[in-house]
Amino acid sequence: MPELIALKDPHRESRVYSARTVIAIAIVLGLLTVVFSRYYSLQVTEYESYKTQSERNRVQLQPLPPKRGLIYDRNGVLLADNRPSYILSVVRERVADLDTTLAELAALVPISEGDLENFQKKLQRRRPYEAVPLRFRLTEQERARLAVNRYRLPGVVVDAQLLRHYPYGELFSHALGYVGRINEREAFELDESDYRGTFHVGKVGVEKFYEDILHGEVGYQNVESNAHGRVLRVLERFAPVPGVDLTLHLDIRIQRAAIEALGDRRGAVVAIDPRTGGVLALVSTPGFDTNLFVNGISTADYSALRDSLDVPLFNRAIQGQYPPGSTVKPMMGMAGLESGLVTPETSVPDPGWYKLPGDSRRYRDWILRIRGTGHAPRVALKMAIAESCDVYFYDLARRLTIDRMHDYMQPYGFGQRTGVDTTNERPGVLPSTRWKREAMAQAWYPGETLSAGIGQGYMLATPMQLAVATSVMASKGQRKVPRLLKAIDGEPVAAPLLEPLIANDSNWASVYDGMREVVHGERGTAKKLAKGIQYEMGGKTGTAQVIGIAQNAVYNEDEVAERHRHHGLFIAFAPLEAPTIAVAIIVENGGGSSAASPIARKVIDTWLLGDAS
């Protein structure tokens, strides 16, 4: 600082001030230009995009969820219905403190942890001002409590939505499947725009298989709404297209008869009309109430179902793979006749056991344990089917060889999914040398051919496959993809046809003869069914071993724990001269076929004679 005595110099001050004013004005002009050019760029350069955005703000596209299609049985009985249900939702943007609001809501209506979890997940994916559902199916009282407290709960919305209801929940649990709330994975897979406003989707069964047409098309309305989401007026409306109504081949009478006949036993019943391929009954017991799943099943209910030893969630009819046992013998018989290896008159000696050439092992016939001898000195096809002679089929299987057996059995639908219109079907196993090489990397042993010949060993079939095979048998080679769906909105839908199985008519007649004898013959394995019967039925019994029984050991039902007892199987079709129904039945741990065959009688009686039976 040079000066010690500073003197005020007004002229210098004034000059400096003027200079500073010029600089200040320059800065002011410069910055105002910056600000103004910003407004220019927003209002002129980017005008179009902001105009669009403002319009999008003002006008909102609101989804109008479609009504889900109804499902009827063949008699017009409503199996899946929509009922109005009240939903509690929260608009996040209108709630100041979400945690407080949720706590207050929890004090008014019960909210489970699952509800909260679902809510939080949906909250992440919502669009601005979209109502996120928190609790479904409010009771009358809960609605009243919410209505009273509404004034202090801004952003809380209660509105009605149609919700799936199954009037016969347990009766059709495995036949229909169910809808449930859309989960995270599904939300990712589903077309987002199609499911705006829809909270539920088909999870399994018919509900899932026909999801596309049951769901319908979402509608929209253009509404002018304010920032709080309040709709001020509707500008435009595109109505939703409701889902189609489905009529199924299922018959509630047969379904009920089958479930009643099964009682508290575990098992499955599939009935098919061989003329149409329509599935008349699809039963797996135990079932469960599908309504539980519609709104998110409680953890307790779910673990009870999941952890039950009886696996009620398991659809035995299409997922259960069982050794078909002797129920394959009619098809085996056809194979023998068609291949020319046997004629109806060809007979084999039956000492009650069978030996492969050059092998000391005895392959026993089931009769040996009961009579100590074979069915008869010599057994031909008719008796072999009627009395379920193992020795006859051991011999036939050996002569046929496993790969030809595979080729003859395949047209009946074994070893591949039948393609029935529901979900989670499993393919079973129809063994062959190639199959064993690929699946187990092992060579085929001759002894295994004998087991396969009586439906044991590697062979596995679902009750659905057995029903389809029986249906092919009943329609003399007509092959159809089994269908649950009978009509869409009243328009009949035909089952897809497959290449028919061409076989000699007299061969069918010979096998029918044997199957008739099973029920109507004096020594038939299901001769008890003939009592009081008003029609002719063809059938075949079967038994599937649950645990392997050692050579020479004697199987005693009483001594074996219930869950280790044999599965009882039975296939049948009727009336014999012009079959209209083919059934396959399995009773898990039923002990033997006698547990299954009476169920077939009840089912067929109901179908042919009506409820009067």
Add this chain to the structure above:
Amino acid sequence: MGDYVRQMPHQGSQDLARPPSAATRFHIDIPLLVLLLILTAYGLFVLYSASGQDMGAVIRQGRYFLVAYVIMICGAQISLQRYMRWAPWLYLLGVGTLLAVMFFGVGAKGAQRWLSIGGFRFQPSEIMKLVVPMAVAWYLAERTLPPRFVFVIVSLGLVGLPAALILQQPDLGTALLIAASGLFVLFMAGIGWRYMFGAALLAVASAWPAWMFVLKDYQKQRILTMLDPESDKLGAGWNIIQSKTAIGSGGWQGKGWLQGTQSRLDFLPESHTDFIIAVLAEEHGLRGVLLLVSLYLLILLRGFWIGLRAQSSYGRMMAGSLTLTFFVYVFVNMGMVAGLLPVVGVPLPLVSAGGTSIVTLMAGFGILMAVSTEKRMVSQ
């Protein structure tokens, strides 16, 4: 004084010839008054729409204007010498009340800014917007200009103390405005360029520590939001996205008075207070913005003009500082609403609803008028 007479424009010499007009007698600067009247009228017009056609809000605002105009005219009657004499005492009183706020203040929204006396609440920091430049100008007016190093340091102290007290309330926006109003005095006093470069360097260097230690989370969030509003569409970014949409969708023409959908349908937050320019831009278009900016520019130029013609260095410095502070309001508000600056609570001067800023600003214009008429009185 002869120099001044010669420098005066044509109109000025006419004034001399005539007996003093009513305007001169009542220390009114007519061009400034007219500009302010046009601006406030336009402001009320916009407010009617921005408040959702709430006549009550317009009347309330009109009442504030009435009070503010009275204060302005009263303020204009007080001589500059008196302002200068009061400055140190007002400053001490101001700092005292700020300290009182610190200990006995009333809070609102997490900040302690208000002092309540006999049921009347007022915000001492608001008064400091005038008192701080008055005090700095008082201090420097007595000394040789451009100010020497020691004077600069003392001036910075005068600015820094109240600014720091307000910063801890916390009220960053007001603290910055007050600091600016004091620093503008230094700038107009002719402070050396090296100080300014030094300050600029210091500001840049302190950016990192300020970010780390001084700025609160919500303040950082505002800066981040300004840089990328899309990052938080429903939260902090919402305001900026909606205000930009409102401005942009106005185009050149505007949607028409009362036709702005962004504000009418509540998309625009704070539409009648800090974000009112967005309503104006939406409804009156860029034309309306141009009109507003022109009005502001004319007021600013008038302010600078008054400063240039001021008689005393005190008057000069006050005029310069008040004008520049007014500009800061305009710049910060228009900039933040358009997404150029982070959102701080600075109203659009004389347009945004709210009495406090109106009264302070108009009191400032009262001082400006006192400056403008001081010379004339002396000239006669």
